[in-house]
Structure formats: structure tokens, C-alpha cells
Amino acid sequence: MPSSVSGLSTPHESLRDVIARHGLDARKSLGQHFLLDPGITARIASMAGRLDDVNVVEVGPGPGGLTRALLDTPATSVSVVEVDARAIVIMNELAASHPGRLHVVEDDAMRRDLATLCPAPRQIVANLPYNVGTPLLVGWLRQATEWARLTLMFQLEVAERICAPPDSDHYGRLAVLSQWVARCGIVMTIPPGAFSPPPKVQSAVVNLIPHTKQPAPALFRAMEQVTAAAFGQRRKMLRGALRGIGGEALLEAAGIAGNRRAETLDIADFDRLAHAHLERLSPAS
Template structure:
């Protein structure tokens, strides 16, 4: 019997044929609407000449939409053996543009998979989205843009402004290194199985100047301390890494709380902390 066309076969049929039921342990929620996946691919901008990495392609809906763009190449990183079999069928159809890497994206340096200019476009597994993002922010200079789908709450945390409920460590790290925008909201019914919450696509465009690794580590330490006890005044929450002395060097009042600080003020704290620890 002839194999179905890997580009035209309905994704529900692909899922049924490969026994690709979404697994909670892998944080899987599959997007089946080609109109939505095409919109996500379009949010990455003009992909002409770009090399795109997709993490967690699942049944390949977003992969198909990325292959419909002018991207020079698409590299799909997948850990689920059932989904690997699906993407292998697409690779056979697009041998010159699609590459499959069977790997755990949390343990792999994705910059090694393709040359620049490179982007990441992905519907991230819910259970590893945040650690993946922080890892990519550490190497933001290597990426032209990240177009990523998260649970709505995570998307709001990434893009939150100071002195708002969602503002925290993730907002500081993301906005310190990138221009962050929440560019699309997607209802639960667009997924199989439907999650309990809305999802959000976030666009992250790295700033032209990026912190050195030592400064990024200092920012991670400062934000972890500051937001780890966010109800405390900064003189208390930062005590373990310098407290009053660090705040004095940065010109920030000790009675303030972490959520009131701007990105620029966190930058000053991180630079002062880095200078004290190197």
C-alpha cells in the first residue's frame, strides 16, 4: 500500500498511524490547525537564507509550515521515538532542507546544529519551556530571533513590566538580553489534547550587545536572590550576596522590593556584583 503524502496527510491521521498520543510526562500538546502553524511560522519574519531549529516537532504540523517558508534549512530536535518516525517521513520528502536530530534539547547546544543566521521556532513542551529559554538566553548573541510558544502564564512572565504581578526573574533575564513581545494567543481548543490554559507565542529578538558569560552568571545570582524572597526588602533578600554594600554601589535604596526595579537597575546590580566576585 502506498505511503500517505507526508505533507498532505491530516495530522490526526498521522497521530493515529504512529500511535502518537500526547504524553503528559513529555509536556506534549499538539497543534493540528495548519492555519495557526502557518501564522506562527510567519511571526518569525522573512526566513530567506535562515537556518531554523524546531524543538519538539511532534506530528510535524509546525515543521510543515516552516518548510513552506523560504528558510534554507530546518533542523527538528525530537526526543520521542514515535515522533522521530513521523519526522523521518518528512525528511525523506525534503532531504535537502530538513534534518532530524534525535536528542534531548535540554542537553544539547543547538547552536552546533546549523550555521548563522539561525533562529529557533518552536511549540515548546510545557514542562521544559522555561529552562530551555534561560539556556538560550545565555547564548542570545548566537540567535537572530526566538519565536516560542509557552503556557500563557509563562509568556506573560517573560514580557511583564516592572511593578506588575508577573514581573520576576524570567522577565529580567529575557528583557535584559532581548526585545520581548507577546505576539499571539492561542486557545486550548487548538491543541490535541487541549491544555487547561491558553498558550502564548513570544517573540524574542536579541539586543545587538550581549553580556559576557560572567556578567550573565552575576545577573542570574542577583535575580535568584532578589526574587527568591520577593516580599522582603532588597537589603534582606540580597544579604547573602552583599546586601547593603551591593545596593549602595548600585545606588539603589535597600527598602525597595525586587518587583519595583527596572531592567536598568538590575543591570547595575549585576555589574556591581560581577565586579565584586571576579
């Protein structure tokens, strides 16, 4: 007899039984590693903070472990975006038990503007596919004004790159972009054995809470160009690494010595570089 999972009022099969019934084997091409422990998925949902009156978007729900945990919160709605047709069938079954509250979207999250799926206030809570986690995050950072919070699971190494301080091994372009627009922190680590199949690395959940003031799109593009150049050749001094976008003139405008290297700059330094680069790109008024 099926038992209740994560405190849902309607009985559900265990996730393992759901996976078996639908033949939902995890596919490497989709970066799938399913999280089946309801205790862990409930903890991840709790890491998103108070979800009262919040609309939640989840990417890559798979068999729906985290989806069930999110539905067990006071969230106003949960919208799931899934590219795997096998998982869509499972999500539609779950949606039938939650009419009007769980919305299922069959699409590639890389191509979809997720902010159009539900009204604000909205959050993203997701166990991201390993193969697209970083580009998805950068896309959401570009539109950080749309999100109250992002609670995302990555490989631990990626999580460390997001949260790394200056002049540390993991500090780079992803840290600058993330910390420039949001307050970032690792809030939970998860061992490989919690997943089916187990990945070869540890995973971690990162909370990103966007700052109240956000850069305009043009300034964000300027920051992307500056960080790509600065960290593209990490061993070079900045006067050489930034030569293609202004070099010494750009550094002088930002008040930064040309013999420094990218990993020694803090977020405020990069902010000045991005503003100086945007100024150089803008036509004279």
C-alpha cells in the same frame, strides 16, 4: 486520497491520520500538546519574520504540524530536535520528502547545544513542551548572541512572565533575564481547543529579538545570582533579600536604596546590580 497540507508540493496525510498511524498519543510526561490546525501553524511560522537565508531550529516537533509550516517558508534549512522516538519516525518520513533541507536530531534539547546544529543566521521556532519551556529559554538566553530571533510558544502565564513590566503581578526573574538580553513581546494567543489534547490553559507565542550588545557569560551568571536572590523572597526589602551576596554594600555600589523591593526595579537597575556583583566577585587586579 491524501491531500496537500500547508501548500507543500508533496502530498501528505493529515496530521490526525499520521498520529493514528504511528500511535502518537500525547504523553503528559513529555509535556505534549499537539497543534494540528495548519492555519495556526502557518501564522506561527509567519511570526518569525523573513526566513530567507535563515536556518531554523525547532524543538519538540511531535507529528510535524509546525515543521510543515516552516518547510513552506523560504528558510534555508529546518533542524528538528525530538526526544520521542515515535515522532522521530514521522520526522524521518517528512525528511524523505525534503532531502537536504529537513534535518532530524533524536536528542534531549535540554542537553544539546542547538547552535551547533546549523550555521548562522539561525532562529528557533518552537511550540515548546510545557514542562521544560522555561529552563530551555533561560539556556538560550545565556547564548543569545547565537540567535537572530526566538519565536516560542508557552503557556500564557509563562509568556506574561517573560514580557511583564516592572511593578506588575507577573514581573520577576524571568522578565528581567529575558528583557535584559532581548526585545520581548507576545505576538499571538492560542486557545486550548486548538490543541490535541487541549491543555487546561491558554497558550501564547512570544517573539524575542536579542539586542545587538550582549552580556559576557560571567556577567550573565552574576545577573542570574542577583535575580535569584532578589526575587527569592519577594516580600523582603532588598537589603535583606540580597544579604547573602553583598546586601547593603552591593546596593550602595549600584545606587539603589535598600528599602526597595525587587519588583520595583527596572532592567537598568538590575543591570547595575549585576555589574556591581560581578565587580565584587572578580579578584582585585
